[in-house]
Each structure stands twice: as structure tokens, then as C-alpha cells.
Amino acid sequence: xxxxxEHSIIAHYDYAGDRFELLVDPDLAYMYKTGxxxxxxxxxxxxxxxxxxxKGERHKxxxxxxxxxTTDIYKIAEIIFQKGEVQLTTEQxxxxxxxxxxxxxxxxxxxxxxxxxxxxxxxxxxQNALEESGAHIDAFKPAETQLEAVIKELRxxxxxxxxxxxxxxxxxxxxxxxxxxxxxxxxxxxxxxxxDGGIIVMVEMPAGVQSEFYDRLNKLTAGVAQTKxxx
Numbered sequence: 001x002x003x004x005x006e007h008s009i010i011a012h013y014d015y016a017g018d019r020f021e022l023l024v025d026p027d028l029a030y031m032y033k034t035g036x037x038x039x040x041x042x043x044x045x046x047x048x049x050x051x052x053x054x055k056g057e058r059h060k061x062x063x064x065x066x067x068x069x070t071t072d073i074y075k076i077a078e079i080i081f082q083k084g085e086v087q088l089t090t091e092q093x094x095x096x097x098x099x100x101x102x103x104x105x106x107x108x109x110x111x112x113x114x115x116x117x118x119x120x121x122x123x124x125x126x127q128n129a130l131e132e133s134g135a136h137i138d139a140f141k142p143a144e145t146q147l148e149a150v151i152k153e154l155r156x157x158x159x160x161x162x163x164x165x166x167x168x169x170x171x172x173x174x175x176x177x178x179x180x181x182x183x184x185x186x187x188x189x190x191x192x193x194x195x196d197g198g199i200i201v202m203v204e205m206p207a208g209v210q211s212e213f214y215d216r217l218n219k220l221t222a223g224v225a226q227t228k229x230x231x
Contacts, residue, residue: 108151164204
């Protein structure tokens with residue numbers, strides 16, 4: 001069901017002193033900003049670009065062409081969503097921020113270890129440290145681009161070290177064919193098929209993923225795979 005004007009929100013982009021506004025559906029706009037919706041269809045409540053949407057003041061075609069290089073409403077909307085801002089509700093912004101924090105914590109748990117123990121930090125410990133640090137998280141920026149700044153804030157609270165490990169694995173013929181796809185998930189650096197139909201591979205992964213890797217490997221091979229850390 002199409003959102004009516006009363007319940008729409010504004011997405012806007014400011015350029016050279018001019019404002020370009022769209023009236024958009026708040027729920028679909030949120031889904032688009034968070035990657036849950038890939039297309040812009042049904043997001044626009046009115047297929048117009050405004051100077052002031054609430055007053056109904058529209059931009060002329062030549063003004064749009066000059067700024068966006070097109071008059072196609074969906075191409076313009078894509079640019080406004082990408083470069084501008086969306087006036088999401090307070091609850092939507094809170095949800096986006098919590099989701100971004102979860103993404104950052106998941107990356108840290110996967111990519112980092114505690115240099116004192118060589119083991120990854122737990123999600124709970126990382127979450128508590130992030131809250132204690134007061135590190136600024138931008139709900140609209142990719143998690144990866146915020147890691148460096150977040151880690152700088154976290155290090156006085158918990159030790160963090162980015163580390164990757166190389167693991168050599170030998171699997172007998174009874175499991176080799178079936179487990180090959182599993183190894184590909186982690187990125188095979190070297191492989192060698194033995195005369196008896198077995199396989200020897202070397203994979204490289206973030207140190208924090210080792211426990212998960214070994215657990216899955218043992219289940220898939222009934223614990224008979226041979227492994228060795230490669231220095």
C-alpha cells in the first residue's frame with residue numbers, strides 16, 4: 001500500500017547552495033538504506049524532485065540536468081540516497097546504529113585475537129568494551145571503514161591484534177572429494193592430490209576463525225584430518 005503524503009519522510013541532497021528533496025516511504029527507505037531492499041521502486045511517494053517538498057516547490061528539468069546529469073527520477077533518487085541524507089525516525093536510526101555495532105563487533109571477533117592468549121575475544125567482551133569506550137559509530141557508513149577509528153578507542157580497554165594463520169590439512173580419500181568445497185570457503189592457497197585419492201591443502205584465515213574451522217573440519221571428517229600451523 002502506498003504511503004500517503006502525511007506519513008512520508010524527506011530524503012535530501014544539498015549542492016551548491018540548493019536543496020533537492022524527495023518524499024519517500026519511511027519503511028521502504030529504511031530497508032533501502034540498510035541493504036534489505038535493492039531497488040528504488042515504490043520508495044518514492046511522489047515522483048518529483050522538490051526545492052521544498054512540504055511547500056510543493058519543484059525543481060525544473062534543466063536544474064536537475066545541470067546537477068545530476070539526468071532528469072530520470074530513479075537515477076536522481078539513487079544519487080540522493082547515496083550522497084544525501086534521509087530523515088529516518090528516531091527508532092529507525094537506533095536500529096541502524098545497533099545493527100552497525102553488531103557488524104563491527106562481528107568483524108573484530110573474526111579478525112582479531114587477544115595477543116596475551118592468542119585466542120579471539122568473545123562477542124560479549126567486545127560489546128562491553130565498545131560501550132565502555134564510547135567510540136563514535138556512524139550508522140550510515142560501512143562497518144569496514146570505521147574499524148581503524150574504533151580499534152583506536154578500544155585498545156586502552158582490551159588488547160587487540162589483527163592476525164592471520166596458515167593451516168596445512170591432510171585428508172584421506174574417504175573424505176577428500178566431499179570436503180573440497182569446505183576448504184574453498186576459506187580460500188585454498190595450495191593443494192595437492194595424493195596417489196591414494198587423498199588431498200593436502202593449505203588455507204589462510206583470520207586467527208579468530210580457527211576454532212570454527214577446526215570444529216567444522218572435525219565434524220566433516222569424524223576427527224581424522226591431520227592439521228598443522230604453517231609458520
